[in-house]
Amino acid sequence: MKTVIEPLRDGSRLHFFRKGKLQRKLRLGPNHVHAFITHRDGSVTDLGISHNLLTNAGRDLWANTFGHAALHAGTHTTAPTTTLVTDSALAGSAGLYNGWRLYSPITGLTTPLVYANCGAGGSSTTIVIDQWWTAADAVGTTPAVSSVYLLVPMCAPRFMGLSTNTTPAAGDTTLTGEITTGGCARAKATFAHTSGTATFTQQTVYSVTASFTAIASMALFTAASTAAAGVMVFETALNQTATVGNGDTLTVTDTVTLSG
Amino acid sequence: MTKFAFKCNNCGALAPASAAGENELPRSCRICGYGDDNPDNWLVLADLTEKQLKEIGIAAVDVEVHEIEGVTPPKGRTVVVQARETVGSKDKG
Numbered sequence: 001m002k003t004v005i006e007p008l009r010d011g012s013r014l015h016f017f018r019k020g021k022l023q024r025k026l027r028l029g030p031n032h033v034h035a036f037i038t039h040r041d042g043s044v045t046d047l048g049i050s051h052n053l054l055t056n057a058g059r060d061l062w063a064n065t066f067g068h069a070a071l072h073a074g075t076h077t078t079a080p081t082t083t084l085v086t087d088s089a090l091a092g093s094a095g096l097y098n099g100w101r102l103y104s105p106i107t108g109l110t111t112p113l114v115y116a117n118c119g120a121g122g123s124s125t126t127i128v129i130d131q132w133w134t135a136a137d138a139v140g141t142t143p144a145v146s147s148v149y150l151l152v153p154m155c156a157p158r159f160m161g162l163s164t165n166t167t168p169a170a171g172d173t174t175l176t177g178e179i180t181t182g183g184c185a186r187a188k189a190t191f192a193h194t195s196g197t198a199t200f201t202q203q204t205v206y207s208v209t210a211s212f213t214a215i216a217s218m219a220l221f222t223a224a225s226t227a228a229a230g231v232m233v234f235e236t237a238l239n240q241t242a243t244v245g246n247g248d249t250l251t252v253t254d255t256v257t258l259s260g
Numbered sequence: 261m262t263k264f265a266f267k268c269n270n271c272g273a274l275a276p277a278s279a280a281g282e283n284e285l286p287r288s289c290r291i292c293g294y295g296d297d298n299p300d301n302w303l304v305l306a307d308l309t310e311k312q313l314k315e316i317g318i319a320a321v322d323v324e325v326h327e328i329e330g331v332t333p334p335k336g337r338t339v340v341v342q343a344r345e346t347v348g349s350k351d352k353g
Contacts (some may be wrong), residue, residue, distance in 0.1 A: 077281065082317050089303065131273075139272030142317060181278035187290035207288040207296055209281025227262055246282040 001038040003251060005201050008195035012201050012255045030199065030257035033218065033236045040247030043151040050204075052254055057173050058157065058233030061222070065155035072097070072151040076104070079145040082207040083227065085116070085127045087149075095120040097127055099222045099231035101154035102145040108185030114140030118151070119228025127151075130228040137188070157220035157233035160252060161186040167217045168235040174217045175232055182210025184250070186226060199257045206250040215242040216253050263324035267303040267316060270294040274305075274318070277326035284328065 001023070006013040014026040014034065026036055028049065035047040055060075080088035087100060097118040105111055116129035132140035145150070162184050166177040179185060189202035202220060217237045223230025234254060244250055265277035266285065271292035279286040285302045288295040295301040303312065305323045313319060 008322070105332075137271060139274075177309060182278075182281040183287055183290075184281060185290055189292075203292065205288075207286075209279065209283050209287055227261070 001036070001042075001044055001249075001251075003203070003253070005192045005203060005253065006202065007035050007197045007199055008191055009197050009199075010197055010257070012192075012253075014253060016044075028253065028255045029218065030255065030259075032255045033238065033252065034255075035218070035238050035240075035242060035250065035252045037242055037244055038249040038251070040128050040245070045055070045242075050236045050237055050239040052256070053168050053170060055172055055232055055235055057099075057231050058155070061231045061233060062155045062207070063101075063152070064153040067151045071153075074149055074151070076143060076145050076147050076149060080104075080143055082131055082142055083129055084122075084223075085129055085149070086125060086234050087127075088125050090125045090127070092124055092127070093123075093249045094122050096122075097151055098229070099153070099155065099233075100130065101152050101156070102127065102199050103152065104149040106141045107144045107147065111141075114143065117154075117156075117223040117230055119223045119225075119230050128228050130223040130225045130230065147243075154222070155231075155233065157200055157222050157231070158189050158191060159221045159224050159230070160185050160189045160202065160254075161219045161221060161226075161232075162206070162215050162250075162252075163217045163219070164212075164214050166237060166241075168217050168219075168237050172235055173232060174229065175217070175221075175228040175235065176238055178219075178226060179212065179215070179245070180226055182212060184210075184212060184244075185217065186221065186224065188224065189220070189254075198259060199255050201253055201255050203251065203253040206244075206252070208250060209246050210243045211245045215244065218254070220254060229241045261322065263306055263322055264318065265324050267305060268292060268294060269301050271304055272316075277324045280326050280328070284326070284329060324329075342353045 037045040075088040119128040121128040193200035219235040264274040272347040281300040288348040
């Protein structure tokens with residue numbers, strides 16, 4: 001079962017296709033989260049619709065991004081690694097730039113920029129990152145020592161995690177019981193938006209490789225790895241817990257609404 | 261420190277052994293979504309040399325070997341039995 005998302009002015013519409021033929025349509029309203037399982041034998045379990053929850057930490061990051069909090073420019077005073085940036089003059093604190101994005105050239109002025117999503121942890125002189133990214137969403141080359149960098153507030157929660165946690169709360173900063181195995185680990189979502197509409201969607205299709213009996217919630221993060229963590233911007237209890245096995249596919253769609 | 265067992269040939273993302281679960285390889289990459297029904301998409305890190313791992317940005321200590329979950333290694337000796345059917349053979353009884 002494949003889905004095509006049609007963004008609407010106040011929500012979205014999911015079109016379900018099997019072997020190229022439209023099977024059904026499902027209307028999602030503002031801030032709705034929908035999940036369904038395509039089992040190995042082709043049967044489908046619709047888990048229904050629930051309502052997403054914007055966390056307090058997510059609201060803060062959103063404010064910093066929309067309001068353009070003061071940027072920070074610096075230099076890699078020690079050779080960066082795939083997961084850590086060091087600047088002896090950072091004058092920060094652990095997790096100060098959690099959720100922000102760090103842009104850096106690799107070596108000279110003519111090499112394409114790479115970026116990293118900053119995470120929690122680190123110290124007054126270091127920043128934990130998820131990885132180095134290219135503009136094409138591939139793994140980027142680690143910048144050389146003495147390269148400069150620019151830290152920018154960025155509310156881009158496009159990595160979806162799953163959990164057995166049944167009680168999401170606005171004050172949560174981590175996804176308790178986040179699944180890290182069996183094809184259900186945190187994964188990049190596919191973004192869709194139509195100009196002029198008030199919503200955008202983030203959809204992740206999990207190709208399950210092990211058995212899970214009680215997937216109860218999902219969340220959207222700003223970092224790709226659980227090691228970096230990032231900011232959990234949305235956390236949502238699924239309408240119904242998901243029981244999946246090897247060969248199943250779990251599709252989760254979050255329709256995020258922007259209003260003013 | 262996270263250990264990895266696979267590398268996606270499409271986007272370069274690394275994946276731990278647990279991503280493959282009960283299969284030999286992960287079904288799809290958690291970053292780019294590639295890999296389903298395409299074993300060629302996956303590089304098994306345990307097969308690489310130290311030099312090749314360094315080019316990826318990791319060392320041998322960062323590599324783990326995937327053992328398929330839920331599969332118990334066979335114990336005892338293996339007995340191979342082969343049925344033979346020839347023209348004119350009869351069932352007993």
